Amino acid sequence: MRRILLGIVVLLVLAAVGFFALAWRSEIEPVTAGTAAEFDPELVARGAALAAVGNCIACHTVPGSKAFSGGLALPTPFGTIYSTNITPHPETGIGQWSEEAFQRAMREGVDREGNHLYPAFPYDHYTLVTEEDNRALYAYLMTREPVDAAVPDNDLPFPINYRPILAGWKLLFFDEGEFEPDPDQSEAWNRGAYLAEGLGHCGSCHTPRNRFGALESGGHWSGGEAEGWAAFAIDETSPAPIPWDGDSLSFYLANGWHPHHGVSRGPMAEVTENLGTLPQADIDAIAAYVASVMGEPDAERQSRAQQILQEVESGPEMQAVNAASQTEAGSSDEIGAAIYQSACAVCHEGVRDLPFGGLHLSMSTAVNAPNPQNLINLTLYGLPAADGVRSAMMPGFGAVLSEEELLALFTYIRDRFSDQPEWNDLAERIRATRSGEYHVRVLPSDGIERGPSNIGASNDDGDT
Ligand code: HEC
Ligand code: HEC
Ligand code: HEC
Incomplete structure (x- = not known):
């Protein structure tokens, strides 16, 4: 013994x-x-x-x-x-x-x-x-x-x-070690991979983490979170209704918005603000690499994207007719539709072009993603103005819509602007976001936070 x-x-x-x-x-x-x-x-x-x-x-x-x-x-x-x-x-x-x-x-x-x-x-x-x-x-x-x-x-x-x-x-x-170029790929692809996987650390937000805070092996770029926001999948499971390609990625990373994808928000606004200062060749290299990780969209996704673009171009009159015929009088869907029409449609189906007008929500990743978090964040806190420059802006509705109204609104938006199933964690996420549990960091679209004030936190008061 x-x-x-x-x-x-x-x-x-x-x-x-x-x-x-x-x-x-x-x-x-x-x-x-x-x-x-x-x-x-x-x-x-x-x-x-x-x-x-x-x-x-x-x-x-x-x-x-x-x-x-x-x-x-x-x-x-x-x-x-x-x-x-x-x-x-x-x-x-x-x-x-x-x-x-x-x-x-x-x-x-x-x-x-x-x-x-x-x-x-x-x-x-x-x-x-x-x-x-x-x-x-x-x-x-x-x-x-x-x-x-x-x-x-x-x-x-x-x-x-x-x-x-x-x-x-x-x-x-942790795997220590310098980047090793892939000899089968072009020089630009390797440059993009080096920047995105290394200094650009895209995966630190876009890859899910395990219980120990480490990046999940096998989950590369399949969607993570950052500062209270969903960092959507940027691999072949990207939920973007209009599939990304090298050109749209390059434009978005350099300018912080794209006509088919909207404005970058939350922590991504900081990323695009910084990337915007890079030489075009480096931006193009990152975009080409990200596009190759996403891969070619299949025929079904492509034809759905075509359909969405056609519908959007058919103009607001047609869409309003369609929307009206879909809702039943007195239902929660009708409440959602009414809020959407009075609070959102004026900008999101309006005449102003992006980035100053809102994206048609059928093109929005936030509305079509598996996770409703960014739609909730945007609706509660909006997009604050950037000082001294003309910028994309949206008012926050945290103070004017109740939890039930938000639930009706988002259920309606999901139903009307995506072909994805209902979110089943919607009510819980609305509650948790309003009570401040997610520490949502709200930034103007240029990604530059001017003071220590956190709009998200101040709006959380008195909601519960
Ligand atoms: C996502 C946030 C984040 C980013 C981006 C980031 N850092 Fe840091 N960095 C930290 C944190 C947090 C610590 C402190 C870690 C600790 O206390 O163990 C740190 C520590 C360091 C340290 C150690 C300093 C010391 O006194 O111990 C250096 C050097 C450093 N960072 C350099 C950089 C450089 C250079 C960059 C850009 C290429 C960078 N960091 C980007 C969060 C970040
Ligand atoms: C600090 C965290 C963070 C880092 C680092 C980061 N992202 Fe993001 N990214 C996000 C978040 C959060 C979103 C969702 C923001 C939104 O709703 O606009 C996002 C959105 C995106 C989107 C739009 C996806 C879509 O379908 O709408 C692309 C593309 C993207 N990121 C690419 C990149 C690339 C490439 C890098 C590395 C160069 C990178 N991101 C680094 C947090 C990050
Ligand atoms: C005063 C104009 C205005 C109003 C009103 C408005 N928005 Fe926005 N919204 C914007 C602008 C500008 C953007 C940034 C461009 C973009 O990404 O759509 C935006 C962005 C968004 C996005 C992100 C779209 C994407 O994926 O890029 C969502 C979702 C959204 N708004 C939802 C709403 C909802 C829900 C309402 C109503 C409760 C609403 N908005 C009311 C102007 C407005």
């Missing part, structure tokens, strides 16, 4: 030693912050473009404060993680980081002192970035204005607050 016990103790000690050996990373010596002049301006410019693809500024800046100074709260199912200050400030930023330390953070998710980083920092994608591109990113960050700003401590429960356990997470879920 004692021998067995001893054996177990020895095994446990060995396991612990093994774990620490695995978890341990050395500190990389601090350096004195390099002066801006030491970096080649061309390298810095390249880094700026790469930082836009990586959307670094969105996570590393609290709206209204200095760029890259960190402190943005990222709610996760496990607790709140705060982004760090990545300006070259020597104490509160990464001013003491050598290029080697930065390269390691991007590739392995380890900070300069050797601590494992949480994958809220999407190094599970950034690991694909080449050494050369990381050098440019480093040059760009090191030439930003240093900002003295300490960030709050993470608010995570034990044992998740204990960083060495991240070594176990990495062992299970």
Whole structure:
């Protein structure tokens, strides 16, 4: 008996030693912050473009404060993680980081002192970035204005607050290593794949996650979520009524809208705002790669799309006749139809072209998707105006429609503008969204949040 016990103790000690050996990373010596002049301006410019693809500024800046100074709260199912200050400030930023330390953070998710980083920092994608591109990113960050700003401590429960356990997470879920081009594909395709899978980290929102917050293997781009929004499938299961192709994707990613797909919203608005600054060749490469992941739509989808486009072009008179003949007097469908006609049709079947007019809802992914979340978010909170520029706008109806009315409205919209089955989680999602459970982040269509105010949160008050 004692021998067995001893054996177990020895095994446990060995396991612990093994774990620490695995978890341990050395500190990389601090350096004195390099002066801006030491970096080649061309390298810095390249880094700026790469930082836009990586959307670094969105996570590393609290709206209204200095760029890259960190402190943005990222709610996760496990607790709140705060982004760090990545300006070259020597104490509160990464001013003491050598290029080697930065390269390691991007590739392995380890900070300069050797601590494992949480994958809220999407190094599970950034690991694909080449050494050369990381050098440019480093040059760009090191030439930003240093900002003295300490960030709050993470608010995570034990044992998740204990960083060495991240070594176990990495062992299970993290594949380290640079992007390897596929020799059977064109150069542009490989460029697109490199940008989308690596710095663009499309999968961090568009791929579903498991209980451990890791990307589901086998679920690549099949639809995930981000900041209270559904990030629709962008693989062959894309629910878009009018199938995407290379041209429409390229236009949408560069401009943040498309006449057959509407305006990009929520966290995607930030993505398109940033991608819009890229050279056209890079946008086209990403679009071509995404289109190849989606594949060619089958004949049935194509003919349905043709039918939708014809109906939309047939004009509002025809549609109104059709709609009227479909609803029964006094039914909940009639209530939904009445709300739609008075509150929505004026813009969504109106005469203004996109992006300032609304999309005909039979072309809307939000209405045709398996998940009603984005339709709910849009109707409750609308699309706020972007400062100083002409932008797509929609009022929020959170304060004027009751839960029953919203339910009737969405049931009617789904029935009339899609051939998909009813949503069975609709009532529950309306309730949970209104009570603020999903922390919906509402952004204007240019993706730039001007202040710390969250329209979503303020509208949640008093609804329940
Ligand atoms: C989705 C949000 C998100 C994006 C996008 C993002 N980061 Fe971060 N980043 C974080 C979070 C959160 C942390 C802190 C992780 C932790 O505390 O373990 C972090 C940490 C870091 C660190 C470690 C700094 C330190 O002091 O430990 C570096 C370096 C970094 N990010 C650079 C970048 C760069 C460069 C980009 C763009 C290419 C980027 N990040 C994009 C969320 C993000
Ligand atoms: C921070 C999270 C996030 C990232 C990163 C992200 N997306 Fe999205 N994306 C979303 C969300 C949320 C939506 C749905 C928004 C909406 O309803 O407009 C969306 C919508 C889209 C759509 C429209 C789908 C449709 O049928 O309407 C496309 C296409 C798309 N994303 C492509 C990409 C590509 C390509 C990348 C990488 C370069 C990317 N996204 C990165 C969150 C993200
Ligand atoms: C004052 C004009 C206006 C009104 C009223 C309005 N919308 Fe919108 N809506 C817009 C604009 C502009 C957009 C952005 C363009 C787009 O994507 O359709 C938009 C976007 C949408 C989208 C996203 C479509 C997509 O997939 O791109 C949905 C869904 C939507 N609105 C639903 C509604 C509903 C439901 C109502 C009525 C309760 C309504 N809207 C009332 C102007 C309006």
